[in-house]
Amino acid sequence: MDTGGQNGFRQTAKAVQQNAIWLNLQLAKKPPECLEHNLVHEVVHLLECHHNGRFQELTTRFVPI
Numbered sequence: 753m754d755t756g757g758q759n760g761f762r763q764t765a766k767a768v769q770q771n772a773i774w775l776n777l778q779l780a781k782k783p784p785e786c787l788e789h790n791l792v793h794e795v796v797h798l799l800e801c802h803h804n805g806r807f808q809e810l811t812t813r814f815v816p817i
């Protein structure tokens with residue numbers, strides 16, 4: 753998830769190239785839907801690095817709008 757650094761938000765999760773996902777423990781304080789959204793976002797990043805059309809298509813496959 754791209755929430756770190758320059759835009760002032762704390763990073764809550766990230767996918768790394770070793771097929772691993774890092775989750776901030778602060779997510780445990782959020783509603784389950786928030787954790788689900790972050791987890792799906794990072795799983796999709798293991799398949800697609802950029803927030804492009806393919807990324808959006810894969811995301812909506814896992815979490816329909």
Ligand SMILES: [Zn+2]
Pocket residue numbers: 753754793797803
């Ligand atoms: Zn992202």
